[in-house]
Amino acid sequence: xxxxENKTESRIIVTADGSHSVYNTQMGLHYHSIFGALxxxxxxxxxxxxxxxxxxxxxxxxxxxGFGTGLNAxxxxxxxxxxxxxxxxxxxxxxxxxxxxxxxxNFDEILHSHSLPALHEAPWNGPxxxxxxxxxxxxxxxxxxxxxEDRFNLxxxxxxxxxAQPELWTAELFEKVAGMLVPGGILTTYCSKGYVQRNLxxxxxxxxxxxxxxxxxxxxxxxxx
Ligand SMILES: C[S@@+](CC[C@H](N)C(=O)[O-])C[C@H]1O[C@@H](n2cnc3c(N)ncnc32)[C@H](O)[C@@H]1O
Numbered sequence: 677x678x679x680x681e682n683k684t685e686s687r688i689i690v691t692a693d694g695s696h697s698v699y700n701t702q703m704g705l706h707y708h709s710i711f712g713a714l715x716x717x718x719x720x721x722x723x724x725x726x727x728x729x730x731x732x733x734x735x736x737x738x739x740x741x742g743f744g745t746g747l748n749a750x751x752x753x754x755x756x757x758x759x760x761x762x763x764x765x766x767x768x769x770x771x772x773x774x775x776x777x778x779x780x781x782n783f784d785e786i787l788h789s790h791s792l793p794a795l796h797e798a799p800w801n802g803p804x805x806x807x808x809x810x811x812x813x814x815x816x817x818x819x820x821x822x823x824x825e826d827r828f829n830l831x832x833x834x835x836x837x838x839x840a841q842p843e844l845w846t847a848e849l850f851e852k853v854a855g856m857l858v859p860g861g862i863l864t865t866y867c868s869k870g871y872v873q874r875n876l877x878x879x880x881x882x883x884x885x886x887x888x889x890x891x892x893x894x895x896x897x898x899x900x901x
Contacts, residue, residue: 686773688780692890696782698745698773705836707744709866711890714747714786716866719889721748721832724897725864726755729830732860736763739828739856741819741835741844743767746795748832749812750783753791756809764803766813768822772800819844820852827858833865838872845872850879857900868894 685702693712700707709716729736740748749765756763778796783789791806798804800816815822819835820843831853838845845867853863863881865872866888873883873896881898888895 686777688777694782695747695786696745696780698777703836703840705840708747709889709892711892713745714783715889716892717747717751720864720866720895721834722751722755724886724895725830725832725862726752728897729862730759730761732862733829733858736761736830737826737828738763738765738830738832740765740767740832741853743769743772743814744834745773745781745783746778746792747781747783748834749795750787750789750792753795753807753810754787754789757807760809762809762811764811764813764826766815766824766826766828768815768817768819770816770818772814772816820849824856826856827861828856829858829861831857831861831863833863833867835865837867838869845869845875847875847878850875850881854880854900859900861900863896863898863900865896865898866892868896872896 686698686700688696689699691697691710691713693715695714697706697708697713784792794806798812800814803811803813806812835841835844876883876898880901884897885894886897
């Protein structure tokens with residue numbers, strides 16, 4: 677399921693907290709909140725997702741819907757090294773960013789880290805040990821076609837908004853994602869729309885609403901029943 681022929685047209689932007697994001701000019705979509713990419717990722721995926729998973733599970737397997745800029749992967753890697761907890765991280769991405777664009781992202785500068793190039797340069801479709809506690813598998817392709825023997829403890833559901841990609845927010849696709857999680861596994865997402873909550877519930881999740889990052893009243897954490 678290689679999509680190397682899919683060329684993205686994108687440019688880097690600076691969000692309100694100083695961290696970069698990407699704007700897809702073809703689709704007219706931002707990869708993160710323009711009010712702060714770093715703040716959004718930290719709140720939605722690390723605080724509500726990873727920290728909760730640390731409390732529930734020993735070894736952690738994370739699945740990310742949409743590798744994109746690698747910001748969520750980098751923040752997760754930094755948590756793995758800070759805590760000494762082993763994390764196996766799998767991300768699916770249908771339209772990988774060009775490497776030269778990824779190299780311009782300022783996340784390492786802002787986070788005082790140096791691992792972003794290794795995340796982007798890691799080969800696709802196989803596990804790579806990036807740091808002692810962080811193993812990365814980037815799978816090029818569509819979530820709809822993704823399959824794995826592994827069961828995950830945590831899903832970062834970071835698809836483009838439902839207005840742009842409604843097919844990624846259906847009860848059917850959430851059922852597939854629920855099947856990828858262990859019982860009690862966690863899914864977090866920045867989108868709290870009513871029908872997203874309903875579709876998650878229909879797919880077998882218990883849905884919690886939590887205060888979001890800057891200018892975002894609510895975000896979701898869903899637990900697989
Ligand atoms: C909102 S962006 C988030 C990206 C990333 N998590 C980040 O922090 O930069 C959504 C990502 O999903 C990817 N994507 C879109 N449709 C997809 C699909 N059907 N399967 C897998 N990835 C997809 C996009 O190319 C994009 O990188």
